[in-house]
Amino acid sequence: MTKDRIVLLDSLRGLGVLGILLCNAPDFAVPPVLAESAAHWPHGTSAATLSVWVVTQWLFQRKFVTLFAMLFGVSIFLVGGERSDLERGAILRRRLGWMVVFGLLHGFAVWYGDVLLSYALAGFAVMLARSWSARRLIRTGLGIWIAVSLLMLVGMSIAASMPKDSAQQALETAQELAKAKAGEAQYSGTFLQSLIQNGKDRLAFLPAEPIIFVMTSALMMIGLGAFKAGVLTGEASDRLYRRLLVGGLLASALVGGLFIAGAVMGLPRGLGLVSVGIQWALAPPTTLAYVALMVFAARSKVWSAIPRALAPVGQMAFTNYLAQSLIMTFIFYGGRGLGLHGKVDRPGLAAITVGIWIVQILWSRWWLDRFEMGPLEWVWRRLYRGPSPLRRPALATA
Template sequence: MTKDRIVLLDSLRGLGVLGILLCNMPDFAVAPPLSESVVNWPHGTGPATLGVWAVTQWLFQRKFVTLFAMLFGVSIFLVGGERSDLERGAILRKRLSWMVVFGLLHGFAIWFGDVLLSYALAGFAVLLCRSWTPKKLLRTGIIIWTVMSLLMVAGMTAAVVFQQDGGQATLETAKAVAKSRAAELQYGGTFLQSLIQNARDRLGYLAGEPFIFVMTSALMMIGLGCFKLGVLTGEASKRTYVTLVAIGLTASAVVGGMVVAQVVLGLPRPLSTIFQAVQWTTAPLTTLAYVGLMVFAARSKGAWSAIPRVLAPVGQMAFTNYLTQSLIMTSIFYGGRGLALHGKVDRPVLAALTVATWIVQILWSRWWMDRFEMGPLEWVWRRLYRGPTRLRRVQPQAVSALVK
């Protein structure tokens, strides 16, 4: 694999870790379940608030966590190699085991929306099929994703058809609002109060792990299959990328149309439920369109070629940047850690904080990677599963002196 192709993978990883932040911002700032709601969002549904929500749901939501999962599937193969390589397989299992530890610490002690645990558990399943052919990986992953998506669509459709009567629905909403308000007080309280509430919400999210495990495993298989076919390394044909972009943007147009319809029709609950199912099931299509666009940017001779170069350092230290995002945001929103702004910030400000964090992480990633071989937390993780590892980058002049 050439250096340029490695840069492309890093660029995609950087795109993923930055893009996922905008999707996570409401969960940092508002307690579940209201953080996922647009109708019951505590700051209302003004034009600016709805605008940020619409852009997030249309272009960001589900797409970047999907990209992250696909790329993690690639790392299973890059670290573990073929199943016949027992030494690298042992390193891979140790790597995933430590990721379970990081995921538990992150989820319970820092932020309840952790994905590291989900990726690690799915990784233990996908490592068993990392030597499969690309076609088998894609076929299996697509079948699993399709079947699970159809079940989800059926379930959500049934929920719309057999939805509760108006009074019961209003009562359930009132209970959710009251629960969220109580959680908000805890998040804005002392360090211990926010820590305990975060752990409670994390426990609540664990109930969905079996579903997430299956869907994430499918995405990892799809990602690894695409990698082996050269799609994620820029080796596929132009026709392949044009096709991916065309299909993905068509899916994105459908999602965008449903977002507009919700706003125009006053955010009806049945349409919102169906929208969530469509958004989830079509996410991989739009994600692969983003991959195609990144490849075209990398191949460009103009200003577009700067995009993958800017994102590559962010992707090289994606693990550090992902956890740093949680530390920054919980310091802003949780009590006992910083500003205690939980429940006090609307979507436009959340978007501004996201952009500011993007800028900081792009700049600091470039600065760090010019001086070091890997991110600081990547170095800690690598030492744990592989042993002593050099951190500081060897400068060219130092290499020349050693050669002489």
């Protein structure tokens, strides 16, 4: 049973790390001010472009980073154990401490959209609650999530309802586009230029860390609570999984309807703000619907191949996440490889994403047939726990 549970968690983690890439792809390809914008997307609003944008916002955006955060909350308990276990608690603190280092290096030296730092900082808070009951964790996490989401929805609704002077709006748009053009020139320049611009954009994101810390901590609590309740281990009842699936499908239908309506109506600013707010607020139930689908797939003879294929990707999630950044910056950043920043439309980004999915599914299986863990997992583990074997014993003695 323990082995089955680990496989399911790895499958969910693999789904999360692959799903995140489609959401992150525009952030590698264009300056951050344009990445999630449909109205100001530099390649226009063709039917194909808008279709990829709608599908991404509807089925991917917020869902998989939410799943990843929930699963990181589980790892805090799996590594650190109960709060009374001082030895494992010390290991957990070292693990999170080294994750801070990796997050700073990744964010400033590779890609500004790093989440490792946010997860590590939230982890230091959630580790204090890791011995709470499942009910307390879920109630606290949901309470925080709902409260902050309501505040955000109110703020976005007020912003959407406030009339804007057309001249002022045109000026703000022009300033944003000018900023994006300047960033584009830097990302398309030399290695040093792209590195400096990446660092500037990373610094620009740091003021948002407090709200990210709060929301990520809430998701980690929900995830750990769901784990303790058996939801993330496949041990919950079929009835509960069906309820999660129905609730998530209803939430997803609302989100999808809003973004489809926005695309059909010409991308009105007010509807766009409200859509993003509702998308954010409903991320947990839609994410748990994906969990339910994965559980049902794991129990099915026909569909069980999907979680089996995803499990190695999840077992190497740290390696695969950082590898995605290295591959994408090689493709798009100047001085690192192909230098295609600003030159690829959304359909092309989707094609690149699918290609990376296939490569990571295949290479993860190949690697784990030969080694105990991913290469970066091995480095990380050595740093916080000490020497660990990498090559599988049968191959090491061959």
